[in-house]
Amino acid sequence: TGCSRVPEGSTLERLRSAGTVRLGIAGEVPFGYIDESGEFTGEAPELAKVIFKRLGIANVQPVATEFGSLIPGLGSQQFDVVSAGMYINKERCGQVLFADPEYQMLDAFIVRKGNPKNLRNYEDVVKSKAKFATGTGYAEIGYAVEAGIPESDIVILQDQVAGLNAVESGRVDVFAGTALTTRTVVAKSRKAEVTEPFPPKVDGKEKVDGGGFAFRLNDTELRDAVNKELHKMKKSGELFRILRPFGFTKDEMTTMTAKELCAV
Numbered sequence: 001t002g003c004s005r006v007p008e009g010s011t012l013e014r015l016r017s018a019g020t021v022r023l024g025i026a027g028e029v030p031f032g033y034i035d036e037s038g039e040f041t042g043e044a045p046e047l048a049k050v051i052f053k054r055l056g057i058a059n060v061q062p063v064a065t066e067f068g069s070l071i072p073g074l075g076s077q078q079f080d081v082v083s084a085g086m087y088i089n090k091e092r093c094g095q096v097l098f099a100d101p102e103y104q105m106l107d108a109f110i111v112r113k114g115n116p117k118n119l120r121n122y123e124d125v126v127k128s129k130a131k132f133a134t135g136t137g138y139a140e141i142g143y144a145v146e147a148g149i150p151e152s153d154i155v156i157l158q159d160q161v162a163g164l165n166a167v168e169s170g171r172v173d174v175f176a177g178t179a180l181t182t183r184t185v186v187a188k189s190r191k192a193e194v195t196e197p198f199p200p201k202v203d204g205k206e207k208v209d210g211g212g213f214a215f216r217l218n219d220t221e222l223r224d225a226v227n228k229e230l231h232k233m234k235k236s237g238e239l240f241r242i243l244r245p246f247g248f249t250k251d252e253m254t255t256m257t258a259k260e261l262c263a264v
């Protein structure tokens with residue numbers, strides 16, 4: 001018919017015969033990034049390297065994009081898996097299929113040294129009318145809106161590095177992200193600090209987030225295969241051994257499931 005042919009077989013079969021899986025990452029240390037030596041790493045890529053090898057796919061290939069383009073990029077076949085530690089939530093579960101979470105996490109704010117506006121959670125931002133920023137496509141946009149920050153007042157930045165710069169320069173008062181991302185990026189800053197981690201509120205209730213790999217909605221076979229390997233690694237302690245060098249603590253390991261997290 002002249003139409004380009006859809007490759008036959010499941011995604012898992014296709015990846016096995018290609019020997020390569022493409023991973024979508026967002027340049028977020030320590031979740032998924034290219035390091036100073038050009039090496040593709042991060043908690044999710046390192047975990048993916050082990051899991052996909054066990055599934056018979058020897059090579060992983062990074063595809064870097066903005067966090068907000070991960071779900072669209074997955075949908076448009078730019079990569080096969082989102083490998084960025086993406087938080088699992090109700091809205092996203094309508095768009096992608098998540099593996100069970102590999103970690104759990106609270107949020108934190110980047111603020112100027114001394115936290116001059118005393119911002120410790122989203123409610124404080126509302127009360128003080130502080131200038132609030134977060135990253136493109138971040139779940140934190142939803143948390144801010146739920147707390148009462150008008151969406152049109154939210155400054156959307158490319159990533160955590162832009163966030164740190166904006167706080168340091170005084171362009172914004174606060175940048176919200178995962179507790180791990182914010183403490184990692186602030187580590188080298190003399191002008192900014194990070195707040196105590198806190199749980200965001202969803203429908204008025206505190207939520208502990210969990211993040212994991214995301215697949216296209218019809219890639220159930222692939223997702224199930226990844227889950228099976230992940231569960232073995234949780235049980236044996238191998239998962240924590242892979243994540244620990246990236247700054248994860250034992251408390252950030254989780255028994256939550258994607259199913260539970262998709263409900264909120």
Ligand SMILES: CC1=N[C@H](C(=O)O)[C@@H](O)CN1
Binds near residue numbers: 067087088176181211
């Ligand atoms: C790992 C990560 N999680 C959050 C999210 O899933 O929206 C954002 O903070 C961006 N980075």
